[in-house]
Amino acid sequence: MDRLSRPAAAVLRWCARLLPAGRAEWAEAILAEAENVPAGWQRLAWLGGGLRMVSGESMIMRKAGAICAFAVAVGCIASLSWPQSAVNRVTVANRVSLLVTVALLVGLWVAGRQLVGPARAGRAQRLVRAGGYSAVLALTLGKASVERMRGPESLGPGAGGLLWTGEALFLLVMAIFTAVVIVATAQRSPVTTGTLLRGIAAGLPVGMAMFVFLPLGVVRYQASRVLPAVPQDALGALAWTAVLVAPAVAGVLAARRFTSGQALPPAAGPACGLSARLGKAFALSGAGTDGAADSEARIRQGVAAGLVAGLTGAMLAVLLGTATIALLPHDSQLLGWLYPHLSHAATLPAEQGAGGNAAGYLLLLLAVPFAGLGVGSIAALIAIPDRAQPPGGVIAAESRLTGSAAGTLAAGPS
Amino acid sequence: MASRRAFSPQTIRVLAALCAEPSAWRHGYTLAKQTGLKSGTLYPILVRLADRGLVEASWEDEHVPGRPRRHLYRLTADGRAAAATAAIPQPTAAREGATPRGRRPARLAPRAAVPWTG
Numbered sequence: 365m366d367r368l369s370r371p372a373a374a375v376l377r378w379c380a381r382l383l384p385a386g387r388a389e390w391a392e393a394i395l396a397e398a399e400n401v402p403a404g405w406q407r408l409a410w411l412g413g414g415l416r417m418v419s420g421e422s423m424i425m426r427k428a429g430a431i432c433a434f435a436v437a438v439g440c441i442a443s444l445s446w447p448q449s450a451v452n453r454v455t456v457a458n459r460v461s462l463l464v465t466v467a468l469l470v471g472l473w474v475a476g477r478q479l480v481g482p483a484r485a486g487r488a489q490r491l492v493r494a495g496g497y498s499a500v501l502a503l504t505l506g507k508a509s510v511e512r513m514r515g516p517e518s519l520g521p522g523a524g525g526l527l528w529t530g531e532a533l534f535l536l537v538m539a540i541f542t543a544v545v546i547v548a549t550a551q552r553s554p555v556t557t558g559t560l561l562r563g564i565a566a567g568l569p570v571g572m573a574m575f576v577f578l579p580l581g582v583v584r585y586q587a588s589r590v591l592p593a594v595p596q597d598a599l600g601a602l603a604w605t606a607v608l609v610a611p612a613v614a615g616v617l618a619a620r621r622f623t624s625g626q627a628l629p630p631a632a633g634p635a636c637g638l639s640a641r642l643g644k645a646f647a648l649s650g651a652g653t654d655g656a657a658d659s660e661a662r663i664r665q666g667v668a669a670g671l672v673a674g675l676t677g678a679m680l681a682v683l684l685g686t687a688t689i690a691l692l693p694h695d696s697q698l699l700g701w702l703y704p705h706l707s708h709a710a711t712l713p714a715e716q717g718a719g720g721n722a723a724g725y726l727l728l729l730l731a732v733p734f735a736g737l738g739v740g741s742i743a744a745l746i747a748i749p750d751r752a753q754p755p756g757g758v759i760a761a762e763s764r765l766t767g768s769a770a771g772t773l774a775a776g777p778s
Numbered sequence: 779m780a781s782r783r784a785f786s787p788q789t790i791r792v793l794a795a796l797c798a799e800p801s802a803w804r805h806g807y808t809l810a811k812q813t814g815l816k817s818g819t820l821y822p823i824l825v826r827l828a829d830r831g832l833v834e835a836s837w838e839d840e841h842v843p844g845r846p847r848r849h850l851y852r853l854t855a856d857g858r859a860a861a862a863t864a865a866i867p868q869p870t871a872a873r874e875g876a877t878p879r880g881r882r883p884a885r886l887a888p889r890a891a892v893p894w895t896g
Binding site: 387389390392393394395396397399400401409410411412413414415416417420421 | 821849
């Protein structure tokens, strides 16, 4: 190697370490081939091309861009939700909440890389991760803005415990949401791209329905104007029905459409009943028949789709609701649109009431994902027949094998 | 499995260069000269084609003193089918059977599956 190219070759050799295992030999190939390129500028250009390949394949620029975007977003949120004046219990709680949220996002990302690998290379997974992180940051900003609208009772004696309990719950929910986003989009995730997209597709209309009709009525006045003939209670019931039906549909579709062999090893032993089958689907040891493994893998997809649908819907509804409430004091047009029937004097109590009610969204964020998880699980279990269990039940199968007549008496569908 | 996605003009140039002698192992620099592509464009294309199973890559088994072993490339059966689909002219049967430079490179261990992201 000539003097001109030697430093470039050393840089390329060092940068090749950034490549994933399957790509490193391509950098070695360029280095080896450089020996056959005429010395001088041509060889230097050849090695420069190698650096360009390493940059693209290791996705350095994309990773650097993502880190910069995250840092800028955190900086913006800190500057917006970190008022210089009026430092009280609520602002201290918001500052702590922001710091812990950022630590959670970074910590879970690092832990996720160790446990389930980095993000999958697909566009859907990248978008879901970016969207999930953006949603958590946006909600943190929205929550800080909304909490400034709370009435003086939140600063009174005895309110501190409630405030910090609320913060802890909020952080717990954010941690669960972030963990699900990271696991669902990781390289070693059992959740397929189809399951992820079906869950999100089912969750988005649920989120919109909840935002419009449930639970705090921020835009219910407008909804009643648009749909005057339909009673409010009926619209609310419709939204709750959507909350339950959409994850079930996503669960059934994800379970039935699952075709690839991404199943985790199934557990050993017979499993009867919905809960036993569900437990077996998520057990990590043991071995079963091919049919049982396929059935369990399908159930896992259904459960995951239900959870993703619930989380997507809840997060969308909470984001839209919190953002609407946070904008009320700053946007008179929005205020007039939402509360056209209120006099000027009554708008401040309305704003404060909405701000206080925003805490109810936290409950929505807790309840709906679990509802999605449960409904998706049940729907997947019902939709996928138990192939591990032969017709007539497990005991019947045993009796057929052993020739025992007593076993047939106990046989029956589980 | 070959993707149905359309090839870029640069990829078609690489496929055409490989298609000229489909069973022959080719070096990266030779391909760069034939296609007129820089290494920074050529190698990502080869990586994608290898990921899709259209090109197989191997290190030459013969060690020449004074220089490292070179990386070699040729079309797979899927690659030939993909080239035919992309309307790249196919070689005659006589040329196809030729083995250049009398070398049989050592086969690599099967590469870990890398998802196609291109």
